[in-house]
Amino acid sequence: MGKMMKGITLGLLNVVFIWIALFLLNAEAYLVFVLLLLGALLTNFIFITPKGYPYRYLLPASFFMILLVVYPIIYTVYISVTNYGTGNILNKEQVIAQFEERYTLEPSAEQYAFQVYRDPQASLWFLFTDAQGAQLLGRDGEITRLEAGDPILMQLAAFHELSRVELVQATNELSAQSFAYDDTRELRMRNINSFSVYLQQYSYNVESDQLIDLQTGTVYTPINGYFQAPDGTRLSPGFRAVIGFDNFRRLFGNPQITGPFVSVFVWTIQWALLSVATTFVVGLFLAILLNDPHLRLRKMYRSLLILPYAIPAFISALIWRGLFNTELGVINQILQATIGSSVPWLQDPFWAKVALIILNLWLGFPYMMIICLGALQSIGAEMYEAALVDGATSWQQFRHITLPLLMVSVGPLLVSSFSFNFNNFSVIYLLTRGRPPIVGAQTPAGHTDILISYTYRLAFESGRGIDYGLASAVTLVIFLITGAITFINFRFTGALEDVSKNV
Amino acid sequence: MKRLTTILVVLVLAALVSMPVMASVPGELLIWSDGERAPILTAVAKEFVVEYGITVKIQELPFGDIRDNLAIVAPTGEGPDIIVGAHDWLGQLVTDGLIEPIDVADPSLFLESGLDAFTWGGQYYGIPYAIEAIGLIYNKDLAGEDGFQTFEELIDVGMKLRDEGKYALVMPQPDPYHTFPFFSILGGYVFGMNADGVLDPLDVGLANAGAVEGFELFEYLMDERILARATPYDTMMSLFQNGNAAGMITGPWAFNDVRSAGINYGFQQIPSYKGQFGRPFLGAQGFMMSAFSENKMLANLFLNEFVATKDTMLAIYEGDPRPTAFLPAADIINEDPDMRGVMESAAEGIPMPAIPAMNAVWTAWSDALELVINEQSEPQPAIENAVQLIIQTIKDSGY
Numbered sequence: 041m042g043k044m045m046k047g048i049t050l051g052l053l054n055v056v057f058i059w060i061a062l063f064l065l066n067a068e069a070y071l072v073f074v075l076l077l078l079g080a081l082l083t084n085f086i087f088i089t090p091k092g093y094p095y096r097y098l099l100p101a102s103f104f105m106i107l108l109v110v111y112p113i114i115y116t117v118y119i120s121v122t123n124y125g126t127g128n129i130l131n132k133e134q135v136i137a138q139f140e141e142r143y144t145l146e147p148s149a150e151q152y153a154f155q156v157y158r159d160p161q162a163s164l165w166f167l168f169t170d171a172q173g174a175q176l177l178g179r180d181g182e183i184t185r186l187e188a189g190d191p192i193l194m195q196l197a198a199f200h201e202l203s204r205v206e207l208v209q210a211t212n213e214l215s216a217q218s219f220a221y222d223d224t225r226e227l228r229m230r231n232i233n234s235f236s237v238y239l240q241q242y243s244y245n246v247e248s249d250q251l252i253d254l255q256t257g258t259v260y261t262p263i264n265g266y267f268q269a270p271d272g273t274r275l276s277p278g279f280r281a282v283i284g285f286d287n288f289r290r291l292f293g294n295p296q297i298t299g300p301f302v303s304v305f306v307w308t309i310q311w312a313l314l315s316v317a318t319t320f321v322v323g324l325f326l327a328i329l330l331n332d333p334h335l336r337l338r339k340m341y342r343s344l345l346i347l348p349y350a351i352p353a354f355i356s357a358l359i360w361r362g363l364f365n366t367e368l369g370v371i372n373q374i375l376q377a378t379i380g381s382s383v384p385w386l387q388d389p390f391w392a393k394v395a396l397i398i399l400n401l402w403l404g405f406p407y408m409m410i411i412c413l414g415a416l417q418s419i420g421a422e423m424y425e426a427a428l429v430d431g432a433t434s435w436q437q438f439r440h441i442t443l444p445l446l447m448v449s450v451g452p453l454l455v456s457s458f459s460f461n462f463n464n465f466s467v468i469y470l471l472t473r474g475r476p477p478i479v480g481a482q483t484p485a486g487h488t489d490i491l492i493s494y495t496y497r498l499a500f501e502s503g504r505g506i507d508y509g510l511a512s513a514v515t516l517v518i519f520l521i522t523g524a525i526t527f528i529n530f531r532f533t534g535a536l537e538d539v540s541k542n543v
Numbered sequence: 544m545k546r547l548t549t550i551l552v553v554l555v556l557a558a559l560v561s562m563p564v565m566a567s568v569p570g571e572l573l574i575w576s577d578g579e580r581a582p583i584l585t586a587v588a589k590e591f592v593v594e595y596g597i598t599v600k601i602q603e604l605p606f607g608d609i610r611d612n613l614a615i616v617a618p619t620g621e622g623p624d625i626i627v628g629a630h631d632w633l634g635q636l637v638t639d640g641l642i643e644p645i646d647v648a649d650p651s652l653f654l655e656s657g658l659d660a661f662t663w664g665g666q667y668y669g670i671p672y673a674i675e676a677i678g679l680i681y682n683k684d685l686a687g688e689d690g691f692q693t694f695e696e697l698i699d700v701g702m703k704l705r706d707e708g709k710y711a712l713v714m715p716q717p718d719p720y721h722t723f724p725f726f727s728i729l730g731g732y733v734f735g736m737n738a739d740g741v742l743d744p745l746d747v748g749l750a751n752a753g754a755v756e757g758f759e760l761f762e763y764l765m766d767e768r769i770l771a772r773a774t775p776y777d778t779m780m781s782l783f784q785n786g787n788a789a790g791m792i793t794g795p796w797a798f799n800d801v802r803s804a805g806i807n808y809g810f811q812q813i814p815s816y817k818g819q820f821g822r823p824f825l826g827a828q829g830f831m832m833s834a835f836s837e838n839k840m841l842a843n844l845f846l847n848e849f850v851a852t853k854d855t856m857l858a859i860y861e862g863d864p865r866p867t868a869f870l871p872a873a874d875i876i877n878e879d880p881d882m883r884g885v886m887e888s889a890a891e892g893i894p895m896p897a898i899p900a901m902n903a904v905w906t907a908w909s910d911a912l913e914l915v916i917n918e919q920s921e922p923q924p925a926i927e928n929a930v931q932l933i934i935q936t937i938k939d940s941g942y
Contacts, residue, residue, distance in 0.1 A: 067619045126899060129639040130618050138640050138834060208595040211840040212569050231646055232844050277640030296935075366773050368782075387773060387917040476917060477910035479928070484906045505635050505902040506614075 050087045054080065072111060079103045113519075120512035121282055123265045126505030128278040132262070135279040136244045139251055139267070143228065143238035151234040152176070152227065156207060156214065157199035165196055166217070168227070168235060183219045183227060207232060224254070251275070287513035300478050300485035300494070301514075305521070307393070308462060308490040315400045315461040316454055322401060323408025324446070328438075330409070331416045342413075349406035357470035360399045361386075364471075389487035392472050396488055399471055400461070407457075415449045416442070455529045462522065463492045483510075491518045569837040572599040572845055575613070575623040577606035579863040580672075586858070587849050599845065610636065617641055617835045624836040625846065630660035630669065630827040633897040637663050643834045644668055648847040657868030660827035660894045669829035670846045671868035672859050676823045677721060677794040678888035679814065683807040685709065685789035690809055694760065694816040697790065701769030704789060711769045713783055714792035715776040717912035719905055720895075721792050724813040724821030725761040727893065729753035733904060734896050744900035744937050749908065750923075750930040758922040760816060762915055773916050795865055795885045810884030812891055825892030827868060903936040 057080040064073040079099075086092030086099055122128075130138075152168040159165060166178030175186045175193075186192060202210065211232065219227040221237050230236040242260075243252050251260040251267045260267035265281035266274040291297055329335065330342055348356065363369050364385035372382040385395045419442065427437050468474060474489035474497060484497040495518065499511030572591075576584050581603045588599035602623065604612060610632045616622045618641075628636075636642045644666040650658055653671060661669030681690040685704065691697040691711075701711030714721050723733075731754025735746035748754060764770035771782060783791045784804035791797070792813065801808050813821035830850060832842045849855065856869040860876050866885045867876045877883045895901075911929035914920040 066621070126635055126902070127638040129614050129641070134618060135640060205595055208841070208844065209570070209597065211844065212838060215840040229840060231648065231847075232840070276638050278638075290939075296932075365775075365778060367771060368774075368778055384917065387913075475913065476919075477913055479910075479914065479920070505899055 046087065050084065053083060057083075071114075072107070075106060075111065079107070116512045116515055116519075119508055120287055120516050121284055122280055122509050123278070123283045123286070124280050124509050124512075125507040127276065128265045128280050130277060130279050132279040132281070135267075135277055136251070138277070139242040139275070140240075140244055142241040143226070144241055144255075145230075146225070146237045146239065149236045149238075151230065151236055153233065154178075154235050156202045156210070157196050158202060159199045164213070164217070165199060166219070166235075167193075167196060178217075178219045178227065181217075181219055183221065204232075283509070287509045290510060291513050291517070297483050300483060300489075303478065303487075304485060304489050304491060304494045307488065311393075311396070311464075311490055312458050312462040314397050315404060315464070316457050318397060318401045319404035319408045319457070320450075320454060322405040323410075324412045326405065326409045327412035327416055328442075330413060345409060346406045348402050349410075353403050353466060354470060356403060357399060357467060360395075360402070361471055364395050386472055387476055389476055392476060392488045396468065396471055400464070400467055403467065404457075404461075411450055411453055412446065415446050418449065419445050458529070459522070459526070462490070462525070464490070465492045465496065468493045469496075491521075570597065570841075572597065572625065572838055572841055573623040574599065574601050574625045574627070575604050575609050576601055576627045577609070578603055579606075580627050580859060583855065583858045583862050584850075587855055591845060591849055597841065613641055613833065614639060617833050620835060622833050622835050624833055624838050624842045626831050626833065628669075628828065628831055630671070630829065631895050631897050631901070633661065633663055633668055633831075634899040634901060636831070637668065638899045641834055642668055642831045643836075643839065645670060645830075645832050645846060646843050648851070652851060652870055654868045654870060654873070656825055656889065656892065656894060657827045657829075660825065660897070661829055661831075663897070669827075669831045670851055671827045671829035672850075672856060673828045673863075673865035674868045674886075674889050675794050675796075675826045675828075675865055676885060676889035676892040677724070677792055678810055678812050678823065678884060679790050679792055680783070680797060680801055681790045681809050681811065682783065682786060682788065683809055684786070686711075688809075690811045691790060691814045694814050697814055698764070698767070698769055700789060701764070701767065705768045708787070710771045710782065710788045712764060712790045712792065713771045713774055713779045713788040715779050716773055717909050717916055718776075719908040719912060720824060722761065722912055724792070724823050725757040726754040727823075728757045728760075728813075728816050728819055728821040730819075731755075731757055732893070734898070734900070742896055742898050744898060745934060747904070747930050747933055749904075749933075750926045755923050755926060757816070757821075758915070758926055762922050765916065795881065798864075798881055810881050810888075812884075812888040820891055822891050822893050823888060824895035825889050826895055828865070829868070900937045903933050907932045907936070 057076065061073060061076055061080070064070075064076060082099060082103075086095050150170055152170050154169070155167045157165040157167070168176040168178060168183070170176075175190075176183045177186055177192060207214065211229075215229045217229065221227045225237050225239055227235050228238045240254055243254055244250075245252060249262060251262075252258070253260070258269050260269050260275055262268070262279075262281070264283050264286075266276075266278040268274050291301065326345060330338055330345075332338075335341070363371050366372055366382065366384055366387060369385070371385070376382050383391050385391050423441050423445075424437060427441060432440070468488060468490055472486070472488040474484075474486035474493045476487055478485050478487055483494075485494055489497065491514075495511050495514045498514055499508055500506055572588075574584055574588075581601050584599075584601045588601060591597060591599050606627070606629075609626050609628055613622055613626060613636070626642075633642075645668060647653075647658070647667045647670065650667070654674060657671035657674045658667060660674070661667055661671055679690060683690075686700065691700070697711050704711050716722070726732075726749055729752075730748075731751055732748035734742040734744060735748055737743040737746070761770070765772045771779070771788065774782065779788075779791060779793075780797065780800055782788045784800065784806065786806065791801075798810075813823060815821070830846055832839065832846075836842055851869065853869070853871045856867055856872040857875065860867055860872065864876075864879070864882065866882050866889060867873055873886075877886060896904075907929040908926075911920075911925040914925045915922050
């Protein structure tokens with residue numbers, strides 16, 4: 041029974057593997073495909089041989105880690121040295137195929153009406169008629185002129201002539217046909233009613249890897265993702281190509297990109313620190329209040345205070361966006377009525393940052409309150425009794441007992457909260473979209489952009505349209521920065537463990 | 544051994560089941576349409592099956608997702624044959640090599656400006672079904688039966704309205720698309736034409752004398768509280784719906800919201816200033832064909848014979864009323880005063896540039912607007928700096 045279950049499970053797993061593998065093959069993602077294949081083979085090996093038993097639990101974990109963590113990182117590194125973005129979406133083979141399929145219509149192109157006949161062997165015969173009524177026979181890519189009453193016409197009449205419906209159903213077959221009109225021109229299907237004379241525009245030379253314009257003789261060589269003529273003219277579309285470190289050079293070599301990057305980086309750190317600090321202080325304060333057994337209706341307060349956490353951040357952020365509106369927002373109307381002036385929330389760089397901190401405080405304090413409440417409960421009452429006996433003030437109690445013991449359990453959560461806010465894209469994007477803009481920045485960058493929202497705007501809203509290459513380069517830089525911060529964080533949390541040992 | 548057989552059988556079955564999912568299908572059309580157009584296309588598809596026995600499948604996607612999804616899916620061979628889209632996608636889609644020209648059987652059936660909007664390098668890349676342009680929706684109770692013919696008139700009324708805490712004018716801000724008439728009114732433009740009649744990406748006319756003067760008019764209106772400052776679309780709409788604004792610069796998509804608020808409204812073209820009309824951007828929507836279609840000839844046939852017909856175009860109009868670009872249907876549609884108003888506004892319109900260099904324009908231009916709206920900069924330096932930036936970005940991108 042158990043064996044059968046195992047067999048079925050493995051079978052189902054393999055179904056999933058094959059299903060994904062086929063998709064990957066179709067999408068030409070060969071690297072992932074190979075990785076998946078290796079994973080699938082290993083899985084089967086481990087399930088089938090008893091030797092593999094110990095790896096049964098290790099394998100899925102490492103497999104998914106490679107697929108979902110390692111591969112994306114490698115892919116990002118790869119994209120960062122390419123020009124992938126608007127104008128360079130397709131691969132080179134696809135672009136060459138498009139150029140080779142490019143036909144231009146003769147300016148004075150005559151249209152030929154056509155009839156198609158199918159002989160008993162199911163092969164096709166074409167009869168073309170020009171505007172003057174002269175007829176041509178099309179067969180096997182060749183055309184021959186027919187005199188009036190040519191015997192071949194009799195022969196055709198014996199074949200099955202395709203009706204209009206049959207022609208429509210056969211369009212793909214018909215449009216694949218071409219007939220040599222003369223040395224350079226071809227007769228090709230123009231629409232369901234006619235054929236016309238076309239010139240092929242480009243031909244690709246495999247040996248020299250060049251594209252030749254058949255009409256002008258211009259030779260185009262692939263340079264940095266474009267076929268380029270000697271005079272610098274580029275053909276569109278371009279293709280995806282490795283362009284080396286150009287994206288990094290753009291990032292670091294241009295003060296109009298570097299300037300915003302530094303200011304965005306500084307704000308990101310400020311934002312993450314301030315978010316953690318404000319939410320922690322308010323959360324802790326409320327937790328201490330709620331922890332007081334003398335407080336009446338504690339449970340009700342607690343439930344009410346958790347509400348901002350329960351409401352989806354997307355809704356709250358949009359509501360706050362309305363509250364902060366300069367002209368009509370409630371906050372400004374109250375300020376106008378009480379102190380007689382209003383604040384340009386969301387428009388002034390400083391106030392936009394204040395608004396963000398306020399919003400994140402609203403969204404984040406319940407979380408801090410909950411974890412602080414839990415942590416406070418774990419601190420034994422005997423500590424405070426001892427402190428009372430020693431004559432400690434309540435500030436001293438807080439400073440020397442509550443805070444250090446609290447930090448033992450809450451400290452690591454503060455660190456993770458820092459990392460979370462470091463990449464808190466949604467709050468930024470929903471409230472300010474990174475605005476107001478930084479004057480003179482050449483990439484889309486705003487005063488409230490954090491690194492992650494800056495990258496997003498770079499990838500999807502840059503001057504070029506979509507710019508995955510540059511965005512990947514920025515992502516890598518961010519990856520290094522967050523890596524460094526995480527490393528420092530780990531040392532910091534290690535220090536906290538020492539505190540707990542000493543207590 | 545038995546277990547192995549089971550596994551093998553399952554493997555083979557899985558392979559068989561998953562194959563048809565991915566096969567691209569010659570001889571069958573697939574259309575990516577937004578929700579508004581999908582039911583109409585489904586009905587047309589039924590006629591196509593009856594006539595030619597060829598299946599047309601309609602896949603529904605949000606309008607805004609169609610372009611980006613095409614870029615991801617089409618090169619893998621799983622994309623559609625035909626898409627519904629806006630003309631300003633053209634530049635990006637053509638430069639990316641994702642769409643191909645369409646053989647429009649009879650160009651004379653279409654409004655010239657609608658077809659122009661879908662023209663790239665002298666070739667038609669789309670069959671337009673609708674055109675649109677922004678204008679002024681006015682509240683007849685505040686602006687009078689005929690609205691505002693001139694900005695001078697609007698300023699006079701605005702001076703009185705602001706004492707009641709109302710605005711003569713509201714518009715989405717910062718929004719280059721809606722602010723363009725201020726730039727064009729005295730001769731500003733986005734890209735100039737070169738001698739061949741092709742847009743020149745290095746000739747940006749947003750900071751010429753006329754553009755700056757128009758931009759200063761925009762700033763003046765805000766300073767005088769005639770035009771509401773820094774209103775996003777929703778705020779603008781609620782000001783107008785609550786009767787706190789006499790006029791609103793927006794397009795035909797706002798009619799439903801205005802009607803539902805019970806406002807007694809009219810639609811007119813952007814008022815004139817110093818005797819010249821503010822010209823809006825002209826936009827067009829239509830059908831385009833994927834460069835990766837396996838059925839290009841069939842797609843052309845379907846569009847020319849089944850979509851470019853009076854019946855289909857009227858059905859598209861009824862599903863989502865916008866001024867039509869298809870002349871045989873225009874007489875019926877123009878009986879509606881709103882549509883006639885939009886058509887008149889569109890007649891003054893300048894096709895919104897669809898070249899990819901336009902991407903470089905939007906962000907910098909919008910930032911310049913924002914700096915002026917936020918009173919952090921005067922119009923002239925803000926827009927001059929933006930234009931300098933635009934040209935630099937365009938040069939850096941290698942146009």
